[in-house]
Amino acid sequence: MTTLPHDQLEPANSAAPTDGGGTYHDRYQPAHHFKSREHEFDAVKMGVWLLLSTEILLFAGLFVFYAIMRMKHPEAFVHGSSLLDWRWGLINTVVLLLSSFTAAASVRDAQLGRQGWLKVNLFLTFLFGGAFLAIKFIFEYLPKISEGKLPGIWYSYPNWVDANEPLWWGLYWGATTVHASHVIIGMGLYLWLLRRAYKRHFGPRHYNGVEGVALYWHIVDIVWIFLFPMLYLIH
Amino acid sequence: MSSLPGTNPEQASGADAGAHDQGHDEPYLAPKATWLATVVDWATTIDHKKIGVMYLFAILFMFFLGGVAALGVRVELWEPTRTVVDAAGNTRLEGLALSAMLPDDKPSLSDANDLYNRIFTLHGLIMVFLVIVPSIPASLGNFLLPLMVGAKDVAFPKLNLASWYIYLFGSMFALAAAIGGGVETGWTFYTPYSTSTDEGHWTVVAMIAGAFILGFSSILTGLNFIVTVHKLRAPGMGWFDMPLFVWGIYGTSLIQVLATPVIGITLLLLIFERLFHIGIFDPRLGGDPVLFQHFFWFYSHPVVYVMILPGMAVMSELIAVFTRKKIFGYRAVAFSSLAIAGISFIVWGHHMFTSQGELSATIFSALTFLVALPSAIKVFNWIMTLYKGSIDLKTPMLYALGFLFLFSIGGLTGIYLGALSVDLHLHDTYFVVAHFHYVMMGSTIVAFVGAIHMWWPKMFGKMYNELWGKVGFWLVFLGFNLTFFPQFIMGSHGMPRRYASYVDEFQIYHQLSTIGSFVLLAGFLVHLFNFIHSLVAGPKAPPNPWGGLSMEWTDAGSPPITHNFHHEPVAKHGPYDFDDVYPPQTKPGEFPMPEPAKPGEHPKW
Ligand code: HEM
Ligand SMILES: [Cu+2]
Numbered sequence: 001m002t003t004l005p006h007d008q009l010e011p012a013n014s015a016a017p018t019d020g021g022g023t024y025h026d027r028y029q030p031a032h033h034f035k036s037r038e039h040e041f042d043a044v045k046m047g048v049w050l051l052l053s054t055e056i057l058l059f060a061g062l063f064v065f066y067a068i069m070r071m072k073h074p075e076a077f078v079h080g081s082s083l084l085d086w087r088w089g090l091i092n093t094v095v096l097l098l099s100s101f102t103a104a105a106s107v108r109d110a111q112l113g114r115q116g117w118l119k120v121n122l123f124l125t126f127l128f129g130g131a132f133l134a135i136k137f138i139f140e141y142l143p144k145i146s147e148g149k150l151p152g153i154w155y156s157y158p159n160w161v162d163a164n165e166p167l168w169w170g171l172y173w174g175a176t177t178v179h180a181s182h183v184i185i186g187m188g189l190y191l192w193l194l195r196r197a198y199k200r201h202f203g204p205r206h207y208n209g210v211e212g213v214a215l216y217w218h219i220v221d222i223v224w225i226f227l228f229p230m231l232y233l234i235h
Numbered sequence: 236m237s238s239l240p241g242t243n244p245e246q247a248s249g250a251d252a253g254a255h256d257q258g259h260d261e262p263y264l265a266p267k268a269t270w271l272a273t274v275v276d277w278a279t280t281i282d283h284k285k286i287g288v289m290y291l292f293a294i295l296f297m298f299f300l301g302g303v304a305a306l307g308v309r310v311e312l313w314e315p316t317r318t319v320v321d322a323a324g325n326t327r328l329e330g331l332a333l334s335a336m337l338p339d340d341k342p343s344l345s346d347a348n349d350l351y352n353r354i355f356t357l358h359g360l361i362m363v364f365l366v367i368v369p370s371i372p373a374s375l376g377n378f379l380l381p382l383m384v385g386a387k388d389v390a391f392p393k394l395n396l397a398s399w400y401i402y403l404f405g406s407m408f409a410l411a412a413a414i415g416g417g418v419e420t421g422w423t424f425y426t427p428y429s430t431s432t433d434e435g436h437w438t439v440v441a442m443i444a445g446a447f448i449l450g451f452s453s454i455l456t457g458l459n460f461i462v463t464v465h466k467l468r469a470p471g472m473g474w475f476d477m478p479l480f481v482w483g484i485y486g487t488s489l490i491q492v493l494a495t496p497v498i499g500i501t502l503l504l505l506i507f508e509r510l511f512h513i514g515i516f517d518p519r520l521g522g523d524p525v526l527f528q529h530f531f532w533f534y535s536h537p538v539v540y541v542m543i544l545p546g547m548a549v550m551s552e553l554i555a556v557f558t559r560k561k562i563f564g565y566r567a568v569a570f571s572s573l574a575i576a577g578i579s580f581i582v583w584g585h586h587m588f589t590s591q592g593e594l595s596a597t598i599f600s601a602l603t604f605l606v607a608l609p610s611a612i613k614v615f616n617w618i619m620t621l622y623k624g625s626i627d628l629k630t631p632m633l634y635a636l637g638f639l640f641l642f643s644i645g646g647l648t649g650i651y652l653g654a655l656s657v658d659l660h661l662h663d664t665y666f667v668v669a670h671f672h673y674v675m676m677g678s679t680i681v682a683f684v685g686a687i688h689m690w691w692p693k694m695f696g697k698m699y700n701e702l703w704g705k706v707g708f709w710l711v712f713l714g715f716n717l718t719f720f721p722q723f724i725m726g727s728h729g730m731p732r733r734y735a736s737y738v739d740e741f742q743i744y745h746q747l748s749t750i751g752s753f754v755l756l757a758g759f760l761v762h763l764f765n766f767i768h769s770l771v772a773g774p775k776a777p778p779n780p781w782g783g784l785s786m787e788w789t790d791a792g793s794p795p796i797t798h799n800f801h802h803e804p805v806a807k808h809g810p811y812d813f814d815d816v817y818p819p820q821t822k823p824g825e826f827p828m829p830e831p832a833k834p835g836e837h838p839k840w
Contacts, residue, residue: 042466058500170507
């Protein structure tokens with residue numbers, strides 16, 4: 001008979017303090033249906049990856065919509081895209097890359113048990129997310145709203161060259177707001193991690209949460225890496 | 236091996252582990268001290284069995300609602316409507332049953348058609364999104380999957396509870412939309428119906444949002460099952476030692492996880508389109524309505540396999556256990572589940588043969604024939620399993636045979652529809668309606684009802700009455716064929732779907748169909764009362780009433796304890812090794828039974 005993944009796992013390190021002493025992550029017990037922390041960790045990781053694959057598919061659907069509409073109305077898309085300021089897009093790309101760096105660093109901190117740095121990096125990731133949204137909102141959304149570069153019924157920008165430009169703006173707003181909503185969810189998750197970090201929930205023996213959220217954050221980041229050239233750069 | 240029973244040192248030695256295990260060796264159905272505590276316990280449970288049972292009842296309730304709508308449709312179609320024009324030249328109607336439900340006593344033709352549209356849409360939406368997609372996976376899958384692989388629970392029990400509440404939340408949206416006036420988009424939400432009907436009303440948006448939310452429930456359940464199958468199999472259970480039910484649910488889960496996100500973004504854009512007219516599906520604004528159809532079916536075709544694969548999953552268990560024979564071609568059946576899951580992603584175009592180019596239609600037609608192969612592989616393997624088996628015609632087995640018969644008709648007519656030139660004639664006729672009812676209702680629902688009978692003793696610890704079960708089966712089987720077979724005939728004669736009135740020539744078929752639908756109703760009522768009777772007064776069920784060999788029979792009680800097993804189960808034989816484990820003539824008393832708990836011992840594995 002075949003051996004199973006969890007047959008091969010080392011049983012949990014039983015040298016850990018079990019007398020009720022130590023911090024939360026030292027005493028951490030896997031849920032009752034797992035055999036060891038490693039077993040649980042494995043399962044959680046697989047679950048997170050599956051969840052991320054659904055995110056990728058969701059945005060893939062969006063990209064296909066974009067590609068089809070762009071093929072139908074190249075002029076509208078080229079002109080619409082030229083009305084975006086690529087510099088803000090670039091700054092936001094840098095902000096998100098930095099946030100991905102701090103997200104990765106927070107995982108490392110949890111693995112090494114550097115509680116102080118863990119909190120710093122979690123907080124920084126949260127802040128970068130906020131900065132991304134603030135830049136997007138103040139320097140991109142607000143001016144566009146006042147100029148009437150809006151989707152569908154709200155469109156009132158007079159200087160269009162192709163009659164289908166409202167469609168372009170529809171996709172621009174659709175894609176960026178769906179992405180921004182993911183950033184907001186991610187920020188919420190970072191707040192939650194921060195709270196748990198203050199309670200010293202994470203450490204070398206238990207960092208599932210930090211790792212899972214960081215993976216999610218990277219995906220949100222990568223989606224932006226695709227959105228940025230797609231919306232701002234290809235003329 | 237160090238990870239066998241009792242080797243989770245943390246578990247045993249943790250400060251609260253002992254207290255935690257207390258009381259978990261009672262049957263999971265055991266009520267709490269007070270009535271309120273029991274309710275709270277169920278509402279907050281992370282036990283996969285309780286969640287499965289709650290899903291079961293919710294789905295049966297939704298099935299009832301959808302069924303009422305279906306009967307409304309059938310009653311309406313009893314007569315071809317005749318148009319009457321009054322002295323003032325206004326159109327008045329006679330003979331339109333549904334018009335009696337309108338506030339105005341003399342509604343115009345369009346008002347009454349509107350109501351008809353709302354009713355069949357409601358029927359379709361409820362049956363698809365609230366009944367058949369979650370049906371077998373969410374109820375029986377939740378209950379059985381961990382038991383069958385020998386685990387204590389699904390991989391993420393809290394997530395499981397979350398998806399149950401998401402299901403409820405999404406259903407609220409759908410039901411609110413129905414109560415708020417309903418929608419007339421058809422269950423497919425085709426544009427421009429979904430963007431232009433009921434202008435300014437919230438019901439369409441609520442309905443689409445409901446479908447969107449239900450998608451999350453389906454994704455999370457699928458994800459949970461995939462991880463459970465990968466990570467929580469009992470020691471000794473390799474991939475090919477799993478019951479085929481698990482394989483089927485695994486394939487289903489893959490589709491749920493991979494296809495649902497695409498409909499998610501599509502429905503989201505549809506909501507944007509309806510609210511803000513972003514134009515993506517509107518030709519006046521440069522968009523394309525057929526694009527919606529492509530995206531919709533890119534999800535919804537795979538999803539028809541989400542509907543049928545669990546039915547097939549159930550079939551393999553029913554057939555093997557009630558013929559007491561090793562399933563023929565285990566690996567072929569297992570891999571065909573994956574093949575179906577894979578091919579289902581590349582055939583969506585067959586729903587749009589009439590609205591796409593010739594070349595792509597030809598390609599989609601060819602790909603569609605491909606999907607028939609793995610389905611046929613399964614059917615042939617089941618038939619081979621029957622050959623020389625000791626067939627025991629209990630209610631579940633009758634349902635299994637019913638499935639074989641009805642699925643063959645449903646599947647073969649699918650081939651007709653996949654043939655281009657034939658489909659040009661049959662598209663959007665009752666032939667299509669009959670086809671998808673043979674596969675959705677005649678196959679999946681039939682398998683579901685059979686499965687409920689088979690695992691009823693396991694779930695509730697009570698036997699049902701065999702005689703009334705069989706009566707119910709025959710009513711359902713005959714009623715079903717009477718309802719839907721005439722629809723093939725009138726469809727091939729050109730009766731279009733989704734019309735409240737029709738030419739007189741079709742009346743006889745419609746009347747047969749309506750009579751059939753009431754026979755069906757009678758059949759389901761018989762089952763319902765049989766189940767209620769069993770709960771109230773049924774004899775106590777033994778742990779293994781049918782002589783099954785998968786772990787829920789051989790290692791768990793009826794009903795199982797909260798932790799499922801007293802001892803960590805170890806796969807010692809395959810789920811279908813009937814010949815090796817005990818000979819086919821074995822008497823029920825000699826079936827393999829779970830080892831009882833030792834007195835005073837709490838399950839600790
Ligand atoms: C209880 C017995 C049932 C009866 C009598 C029944 C009857 C009908 C009728 C008369 C229609 C309308 C055809 C038309 O004019 O377009 C219909 C449509 C439909 N039914 Fe059923 N049905 C039953 C069960 C089911 C089940 C179990 C399912 C799926 C789980 C289902 C799924 C559908 C779907 C998807 C449509 C298409 C709705 C649309 O095109 O808008 N039905 N059914
Ligand atoms: Cu299809």
